[in-house]
Amino acid sequence: MSPLLSARDLTKSYGVQPALRGVDLDLHEGEIVAVRGRSGCGKSTLLHCLSGILRPDGGQVHFRGDRLDDTSEAYRSELRRTRFGVLLQHGHLISELTSAENVALPLMLGGGSRRAALAAAATWLGRLGVAEAAEQTPGQLSGGQLQRVALARAMVTQPAVLFADEPTGALDTLAGELVMKLLGRVAREQGTAVVVVTHDATIAAYAEREIVLLDGRLDPTGLGVAVAVGA
Amino acid sequence: MSASYVLLGLLARGPKHGYELKQAYDQRLPRAKPLAFGQVYSTLGRLERDGLVTQAGQDQAGGPERTTFAITGDGRATLETWLAEVEAPAPYVTSALLSKVVVALLVADPARATTYLSAQQQAHTGRMRELTRLKSEQDLTVGDLIAVDYALTHLDADLRWLQTALHRVADLHREVQS
Ligand SMILES: Nc1ncnc2c1ncn2[C@@H]1O[C@H](COP(=O)(O)OP(=O)(O)OP(=O)(O)O)[C@@H](O)[C@H]1O
Numbered sequence: 001m002s003p004l005l006s007a008r009d010l011t012k013s014y015g016v017q018p019a020l021r022g023v024d025l026d027l028h029e030g031e032i033v034a035v036r037g038r039s040g041c042g043k044s045t046l047l048h049c050l051s052g053i054l055r056p057d058g059g060q061v062h063f064r065g066d067r068l069d070d071t072s073e074a075y076r077s078e079l080r081r082t083r084f085g086v087l088l089q090h091g092h093l094i095s096e097l098t099s100a101e102n103v104a105l106p107l108m109l110g111g112g113s114r115r116a117a118l119a120a121a122a123t124w125l126g127r128l129g130v131a132e133a134a135e136q137t138p139g140q141l142s143g144g145q146l147q148r149v150a151l152a153r154a155m156v157t158q159p160a161v162l163f164a165d166e167p168t169g170a171l172d173t174l175a176g177e178l179v180m181k182l183l184g185r186v187a188r189e190q191g192t193a194v195v196v197v198t199h200d201a202t203i204a205a206y207a208e209r210e211i212v213l214l215d216g217r218l219d220p221t222g223l224g225v226a227v228a229v230g231a
Numbered sequence: 232m233s234a235s236y237v238l239l240g241l242l243a244r245g246p247k248h249g250y251e252l253k254q255a256y257d258q259r260l261p262r263a264k265p266l267a268f269g270q271v272y273s274t275l276g277r278l279e280r281d282g283l284v285t286q287a288g289q290d291q292a293g294g295p296e297r298t299t300f301a302i303t304g305d306g307r308a309t310l311e312t313w314l315a316e317v318e319a320p321a322p323y324v325t326s327a328l329l330s331k332v333v334v335a336l337l338v339a340d341p342a343r344a345t346t347y348l349s350a351q352q353q354a355h356t357g358r359m360r361e362l363t364r365l366k367s368e369q370d371l372t373v374g375d376l377i378a379v380d381y382a383l384t385h386l387d388a389d390l391r392w393l394q395t396a397l398h399r400v401a402d403l404h405r406e407v408q409s
């Protein structure tokens with residue numbers, strides 16, 4: 001089976017600071033892949049390049065066989081709205097809208113009726129255990145509630161690929177478990193591929209496999225650190 | 232020996248015979264080492280000798296005759312004393328994992344240490360994945376889940392410690408080099 005999303009030799013620098021130095025990744029339908037590694041190793045940058053938020057300096061990204069990285073910003077944001085769900089590490093909800101409206105927004109932007117979009121929003125807020133937050137605005141929510149509302153917004157369009165950067169960082173163990181079980185179900189039942197960045201091994205354990213970055217490269221040892229001895 | 236306290240705890244909810252106790256034990260503490268029948272009876276014998284349980288009749292429903300045991304007042308007092316004792320919070324400071332990682336970072340060459348540490352981390356990660364899959368099976372009891380959580384949380388602690396140790400040594404090494 002050919003991969004849903006595939007990246008080859010991705011490189012990306014911010015000024016002189018290299019953040020990715022040649023990363024390959026194949027992602028298949030229904031697969032959950034965890035991305036781990038020390039702070040600053042390039043996890044968020046990788047996610048941004050894979051989802052088309054950033055253009056890599058070098059290398060290629062293909063989605064369903066079509067090249068994505070050299071397309072226009074308009075094409076890539078259309079793709080993000082329709083085929084990808086993205087939960088950013090510092091994702092922002094629109095502060096003037098309620099949770100339900102925030103979650104419904106991607107569907108309404110896609111031409112869905114307000115009524116159907118709000119119904120879908122209510123479903124996802126319920127599945128993520130934050131139904132009670134539906135009528136609140138972001139300023140009235142706890143960190144863990146905000147995180148789940150943002151995740152609901154990323155999932156509501158039933159994307160082919162979900163990119164989630166630390167989706168459980170603000171959640172307690174059981175809320176994290178609920179989120180990961182839900183992602184597992186969506187992967188199994190809808191074939192959604194999930195890329196989840198996490199520092200937490202109990203969260204990564206929901207993935208079938210994990211990749212570990214070390215200074216912008218894949219670390220085949222999985223340790224994410226160059227081992228030094230003689231301490 | 233914690234098995235005798237677990238048996239007392241099970242009997243505190245009502246009299247049971249040996250077979251029921253073994254079943255209840257294995258159900259409450261799944262994936263702990265299963266309790267052998269011989270151990271159930273030898274433990275009950277010791278508890279009876281010490282006056283903590285007493286024979287409370289025979290149960291013959293459909294099978295061979297079985298002795299039912301009940302907890303005594305002394306048994307309840309003993310159980311309560313045990314429950315009131317705080318467990319020493321550092322049961323892992325003597326683990327084989329700690330010793331091996333420390334020695335690996337002390338004496339091995341970096342390549343050999345990396346090979347061992349990488350394999351060790353993969354073993355832990357693999358076990359965590361197995362346990363996590365188990366958690367999403369439908370028919371797990373709360374007892375099952377609590378036991379799986381216990382194992383997962385401890386494996387996670389091992390991994391977090393291992394990562395921190397590697398980062399510490401690497402950072403120190405970098406400082407010394409520069
Ligand atoms: N917008 C930016 N401008 C300049 N440098 C950046 C920018 N974003 C990231 N970097 C740098 O690129 C490197 C990789 O950053 P990235 O955010 O991908 O790391 P990360 O693995 O997601 O870290 P964390 O676990 O802390 O989220 C870091 O050295 C970081 O300082």
Ligand SMILES: [Mg+2]
Nearest residue numbers: 043044045089
């Ligand atoms: Mg990041």
